[in-house]
Amino acid sequence: MKDLFYNDPEQIKRIVEEFSSAILPLKKPDQPFFSKYRVFNYKEELENAEPFGYEAQDPEEFIKNFAGYFENAVNWDSTGVLYNVHPNVNVYGQVASFIAGFANPNFAQDISSGKLMLIEKQLINYFASLAGWDSGQVGGIFTFGGKGTNLYGLKVALDKTFPNLREQGLQGKIKVISSDLGHPCHVEVCNWAGIGINNCIRLKTENTTLPVELFKETFEEIVKNGEKLPLIILNGLTTLNHAVDDIKGIAEARDEIVEKYKLDYIPHIHTDSVLGWVYLLLARYDFDANPLSIRPDILSTMKKKYLLMANITYADSFGADFHKTGFCSYSSSLFMTKDKKSLQNIEYSYREDDTLEFSKYSPYNYSLELSRSPHGPVSAYATLKTMGVEGFAQVLASLTESFRYLKDVFHAQEHTQVLNYNEDSNLLFFVFKPRKDISFTENMEPGLVEEIKAFNTGFYQFLIHKLEKGEAYIFFSCSRSHKYLGQSFGSIKVYSWNANFNVEEAKKVTYHINELFEEYIQGFEATKDYNIFDFLDVKGVNK
Known part of the structure; x- marks a missing residue:
């Protein structure tokens, strides 16, 4: 014993x-798995x-x-794993978290955690500076995942809109605005909070972003209907398009309508930036000197994303998933709010100021969780420290260049059609053509659409069949719901957030995909439905 x-x-x-x-x-x-599939x-x-x-x-x-x-555990360190936004893990972050466990801290309060909880405070201050917020006024807390960050955003928004919410519960008609490219959890948190999924308005995007004018029209309609809009959820890098909403434009439009109708509340803007937060790090990169000698076109793309994300300063809160784009293991998520009072007032019983001393830092007074693991803050801290802005900039440059290469190569091939060629995204959507002379247009003949979908989902079944035999070295997903020109073609989705993925690895991936395709067209008939498709298909989301 x-x-x-x-x-x-x-x-x-x-x-x-x-x-x-x-x-x-x-x-x-x-090998993409720890074993044969x-x-x-x-x-x-x-x-x-x-x-x-x-x-x-x-x-x-x-x-x-x-x-x-x-x-069947996925080997995320293999550059042949191209499945969703799921990184390989920084070993210093993982080991630091493991070692911290020997202190068995509960990050609900510092008295049971020691100085380890200072790490969380340091990260909150760091991200306040990256967002251009006053570090003396901000609040933040690590929570259980991206859905948790959105749930916190909704909670503080409701509290601000309904000052007596804690005692009286939800009152009146409530709406939440998101968009059709927003994550499924935007709807789900409305369910969890008792607002109802039908009251989450998913506005239609144009060119992957929420139109400011459409937002204004919708907000005004909500006001005229006698309803309230506690929360606006904007996208800070969508999963499938890497799109960033016009945060500044929406914030200005919100303020304009609040003033016009003399509203007694201001809708809270939460930016769901669980992926896009990583571009805030580029605030510390010298784009003019370009010390890493990043290729000019790649540097331009990175700067564009940084400038879009820099507008997060106009939001009221945002989220960051370090287990997505931050090379930490699951789960490590940070909720940030511009005004710490909105977070600390949740239970009415907690205050912090510059006189805060050890034994008095107690997030359990306002947090959703009364038991909090040190893993989130510790792994994020260790990863950010050991990689630095320089390391993250190198990885972002490498991923951007690699996916530009993949898009160019698959675009040039006669037997493939790239579905997101003009997007500045670090992922590739493409389909194989059953015949090389097929042209993709809107309102294609339904029979042809189904033929293309069957051809590509069949290829995916073939890939899984080869993985079972140990004869494939790549793993990616296939989406039955992703739309191109308004139609679903069974898109092949190639996605990597591996720190070691580069153009040379992309060349190997291209070769192996085409090699498998040549074998597939020789004849393959699936004997069972492997049912391993895209996560968002499982969620029933049409993208």
């Missing part, structure tokens, strides 16, 4: 080595699982059995 709890550093080194020796060799650089049945696996026993299991036997659960 004694060896199950901490004794000394050598004990920890030995146990870590035992786990590492059993599991990490499964992470092969050229296998579609298993949960009921069968549960029936055959080793039962929990009365007596303690031998640690060596436990580690051996535990290693078996890494079957």
Whole structure:
């Protein structure tokens, strides 16, 4: 029993080595999974699982059995994994979090966490400066994910709009504005808060962003209907388009309507920037001197995204997912608000000022969670420190250049059609053409659309079949719902946020995709539906 709890550093080194020796060799650089891919049945696996026993299991036997659960685990360090915004992990961030766990802190209050909680405060101040906010006035808190940051945004918005919300609950007719390119959780938080999904207005975007005039018309209509608009959720880099809304323009339009109708509240603008926050780091990059010698066209794209994201200064709050574009493991998310009072007033019982001393920092007085892991702040802190702005700028440049290369190559091929060629996004949507002479236009014949979709979803089934046999070295997703020219073609989605992905790796990916395609057209008939498609298909979202 004694060896199950901490004794000394050598004990920890030995146990870590035992786990590492059993599991990490499964992470092969050229393999997208820790094992051959296998579609298993949960009921069968549960029936055959080793039962929990009365007596303690031998640690060596436990580690051996535990290693078996890494079957089908994705090897995010493989540059052949091109599945969604999911990074490989900064090892210093991961190990720092692991070591912090030996202090077993609860980030609900500093008295049980020691100085480790200062890390969260440092990160809040850092992101306040990046956003151009007054660090003395801002508030922030790490939470359970991007959905959590949006839920916090909704909560502080409701509290500002309804001062007696805590005692009396929601009153009157309430609307929330988002857009059709907003994340599904924008609707979901309205469900969780009891507002109702039908009261989340998903305005139609134009050229991937929310039109200011459409927003104004909608807001005015809400006012005239006697309804209230506590929250406006804007996009700070959408998942599928990497689009950023006109934050400044929407903020000015909001203020104009508030003044016009003499409203007794100001709608809260939350920017869902869980992906786009990373471009705020470029506030510290010298675009004129360009010390990293980034290619001019790539530098121009990066600067454009930074300038769009810099308008976050006009928002009232925003979110950042470090487990998405920040090379941390799940989950590490930060909610930031321009006015700390809106956060600390949630339970009416907490205040902070410059006299704050150790033993008095207690986020549990206002946080959704009363138990908070140190993982989010610690992993983000370690990653930002060990990579620096320079490291992030290098990765952003490499990803931008790599996806520009992929778009150019697939655009030039006769047998492929790129669906997002003109977007400045670090992802590729394309389809294979069943015949090279097919031209893509609006209002294509429905039968042809279905033929193209079947051809591409069939290719994806073929990819999974090859992964099962251990004969494929790439893994990406296929979207049944992604739309191009108003129609769904079963788009192949190639997406990477791997710090090691570069043009050379992109060339290998191109070669292997085309190699698989040549084999696919020789004849393949799926014998089962693998049902592994895009996350947003699962959410029932049409993009």
